[in-house]
Amino acid sequence: MGSLIFKNIRKVYPGGVVAVQDFNLNVDDKEFIVLVGPSGCGKSTLLKMIAGIEDITDGELYIDDILINDVQPKGRDIAMVFQNYALYPHMSVYQNMALGLELRKVPKAEIKSKIKNVAKSLQIEELMERKPKALSGGQQQRVALGRAIVRNPKVFLMDEPLSNLDAKLRAEMRIEIIKLHSELETTFIYVTHDQTEAMTMGSKIVVMKDGCIKQVATPRELYDAPANIFVAGFIGTPQMNFINVKIMYEEEETFITFGGFKIPISKKTAEILKGKNYKNSGELIMGIRPEHIGLSGENEKYNVSGIVEVIELMGSETLAHMNVGRGRITMKISSENYIKAGDKLDLIFPKEKLYLFDKETEEVI
Amino acid sequence: MDPLKRTSHSGWIFVLPGFIGVLLFYIIPFLISWYYTFTKGVAEIRFVWLENFAELFGSSAFVLAAKNTFKFIAIGVPIITIISLGLSLMMEDKLYKFPRWAMLSPMIIPVASALMGWSVILGDTGIINKLITFLGHSPIEFFGGKYAAAVVIFIFIIKNIGYMSIIFTGALSSIDKDYKAAFFLDSASNIKYTIKIVIPLIAPIIFFVIILSIVNSFQMFREVYAIYGDYPPQCVYLLQNFMNNNFFKLNYQRLSTSAFVIIMGMSVIVALFLHFQKKSD
Numbered sequence: 001m002g003s004l005i006f007k008n009i010r011k012v013y014p015g016g017v018v019a020v021q022d023f024n025l026n027v028d029d030k031e032f033i034v035l036v037g038p039s040g041c042g043k044s045t046l047l048k049m050i051a052g053i054e055d056i057t058d059g060e061l062y063i064d065d066i067l068i069n070d071v072q073p074k075g076r077d078i079a080m081v082f083q084n085y086a087l088y089p090h091m092s093v094y095q096n097m098a099l100g101l102e103l104r105k106v107p108k109a110e111i112k113s114k115i116k117n118v119a120k121s122l123q124i125e126e127l128m129e130r131k132p133k134a135l136s137g138g139q140q141q142r143v144a145l146g147r148a149i150v151r152n153p154k155v156f157l158m159d160e161p162l163s164n165l166d167a168k169l170r171a172e173m174r175i176e177i178i179k180l181h182s183e184l185e186t187t188f189i190y191v192t193h194d195q196t197e198a199m200t201m202g203s204k205i206v207v208m209k210d211g212c213i214k215q216v217a218t219p220r221e222l223y224d225a226p227a228n229i230f231v232a233g234f235i236g237t238p239q240m241n242f243i244n245v246k247i248m249y250e251e252e253e254t255f256i257t258f259g260g261f262k263i264p265i266s267k268k269t270a271e272i273l274k275g276k277n278y279k280n281s282g283e284l285i286m287g288i289r290p291e292h293i294g295l296s297g298e299n300e301k302y303n304v305s306g307i308v309e310v311i312e313l314m315g316s317e318t319l320a321h322m323n324v325g326r327g328r329i330t331m332k333i334s335s336e337n338y339i340k341a342g343d344k345l346d347l348i349f350p351k352e353k354l355y356l357f358d359k360e361t362e363e364v365i
Numbered sequence: 366m367d368p369l370k371r372t373s374h375s376g377w378i379f380v381l382p383g384f385i386g387v388l389l390f391y392i393i394p395f396l397i398s399w400y401y402t403f404t405k406g407v408a409e410i411r412f413v414w415l416e417n418f419a420e421l422f423g424s425s426a427f428v429l430a431a432k433n434t435f436k437f438i439a440i441g442v443p444i445i446t447i448i449s450l451g452l453s454l455m456m457e458d459k460l461y462k463f464p465r466w467a468m469l470s471p472m473i474i475p476v477a478s479a480l481m482g483w484s485v486i487l488g489d490t491g492i493i494n495k496l497i498t499f500l501g502h503s504p505i506e507f508f509g510g511k512y513a514a515a516v517v518i519f520i521f522i523i524k525n526i527g528y529m530s531i532i533f534t535g536a537l538s539s540i541d542k543d544y545k546a547a548f549f550l551d552s553a554s555n556i557k558y559t560i561k562i563v564i565p566l567i568a569p570i571i572f573f574v575i576i577l578s579i580v581n582s583f584q585m586f587r588e589v590y591a592i593y594g595d596y597p598p599q600c601v602y603l604l605q606n607f608m609n610n611n612f613f614k615l616n617y618q619r620l621s622t623s624a625f626v627i628i629m630g631m632s633v634i635v636a637l638f639l640h641f642q643k644k645s646d
Binding site: 082 | 550561
């Protein structure tokens with residue numbers, strides 16, 4: 001078992017810096033939770049509070065329905081993989097992996113067989129006698145994972161474990177960790193600032209900002225239905241385009257307008273706007289993902305004209321950074337469309353792919 | 366011109382001022398004293414191979430000074446190392462706060478002033494003796510008799526603990542905090558963490574502190590000389606007293622030979638440490 005319940009968790013550092021506040025979350029057993037957010041959002045602090053390395057200022061934290069606020073780290077049955085691996089440099093790989101078990105007074109023969117099995121599965125058998133400094137980043141990463149796995153804990157905590165690896169190795173280790181989660185069938189709590197890691201690995205993602213949860217959802221939900229501008233901008237590469245718009249109610253349809261352009265919105269969204277008493281000419285923020293902007297056909301009624309400023313060829317896709325009205329947007333299209341800087345393009349913003357946010361609260365409408 | 370070659374020359378220009386100083390004040394005097402080690406005479410110099418060494422080890426004064434110095438080091442240096450490491454570990458855990466300048470003060474205060482302070486505390490009419498006589502006992506002669514060695518070692522320890530603690534604090538603060546976090550996920554014992562992780566990680570610094578303390582122990586001659594003059598009580602007659610007396614007697618050969626023996630002794634300790642460190646790597 002490895003379920004966690006966070007009830008109004010709050011962390012205030014000496015000097016009054018609030019690192020985490022109003023953190024409420026239920027984590028089911030065997031879930032892969034990813035805490036994601038920019039630097040300083042409190043995600044690593046939260047991980048340290050779970051581990052017991054940092055005290056919890058307020059709130060309650062339960063592991064398997066047992067309140068663990070005052071339980072020492074070693075009593076929490078948790079293993080952690082650190083960003084810089086935290087492998088003891090004076091110990092061999094074997095000693096590094098064995099130390100946790102030795103401290104827990106596990107018989108030597110059992111330690112040996114556990115390490116042998118884990119080393120085999122992580123393909124680090126031949127590294128056992130080496131010191132950490134004689135290992136590559138990827139090998140150190142595997143040893144750090146191995147050290148956590150041999151402990152067979154209730155919960156795995158991972159604090160940006162891939163951030164020190166190069167892009168290729170990071171992609172490989174991502175897959176390894178996903179496989180590991182399904183093999184070990186244990187709860188994983190993974191901290192990252194990389195939204196790609198979050199989207200590819202997590203069964204549930206917790207997006208954080210300034211110590212608060214901005215949204216908890218599956219990767220799909222986060223992408224399709226972001227709750228606010230922060231999440232909408234944080235998830236997705238390149239990030240969602242945001243444009244200040246005004247509402248225009250007409251008899252048949254409802255539109256949003258900006259820079260002399262007029263775009264229809266879906267009936268459902270229009271109903272919501274009316275239901276929430278948004279007035280004619282009321283200001284909103286419109287969001288549209290770069291991959292959802294299309295090139296307009298000849299007979300399209302509501303086009304948006306833009307002038308290509310910069311082109312970035314990414315391979316199969318091209319990013320076109322464009323000036324639209326007084327704003328700037330990015331469009332992602334197939335590289336089969338030959339466009340170049342200076343081109344004037346007619347664009348279409350599909351109504352079902354538009355997101356509207358309240359200008360004050362920045363929450364989705 | 367080959368740019369690489371020019372770079373190597375400019376490197377020498379940077380090194381030269383420091384190198385000249387080291388050459389003039391350390392390397393050349395060392396070579397001269399090395400030369401003295403194998404010679405005899407002032408006006409007419411003879412080469413005598415190892416005769417000076419044989420004489421030195423046959424000298425009862427040298428043997429007494431060496432024994433006392435060894436005892437002084439064997440007692441004082443481990444105590445300094447352990448206490449200063451302990452204090453630094455406590456400071457690291459923020460168990461107590463102590464300003465760094467205050468820790469350095471025993472090193473900065475001139476010997477004469479410090480001794481005046483010590484005599485106020487430990488002197489025949491000092492605070493402790495006043496307390497003892499107040500309690501109805503007869504005063505204790507701390508600076509003479511059987512307590513002399515203990516008092517000198519005590520002053521040596523007090524003088525060095527602060528400085529060594531600062532060195533240890535620097536070493537401890539360079540240890541990655543995640544090591545402690547990782548360790549405490551499996552154990553709640555600070556002692557185990559210190560023994561298994563901290564001490565091996567700062568072993569080179571511990572060794573540095575030991576060597577520095579040994580070197581500082583030779584400097585305790587100043588205190589001993591200031592209290593007792595040329596010939597202190599036998600129990601605090603140290604190698605530096607021996608060398609100082611030979612310097613005044615213009616017996617440079619014996620002075621150089623004893624200095625050479627000390628250097629060799631230190632070199633053996635350093636070589637042994639480096640050997641074991643290399644082996645553990």
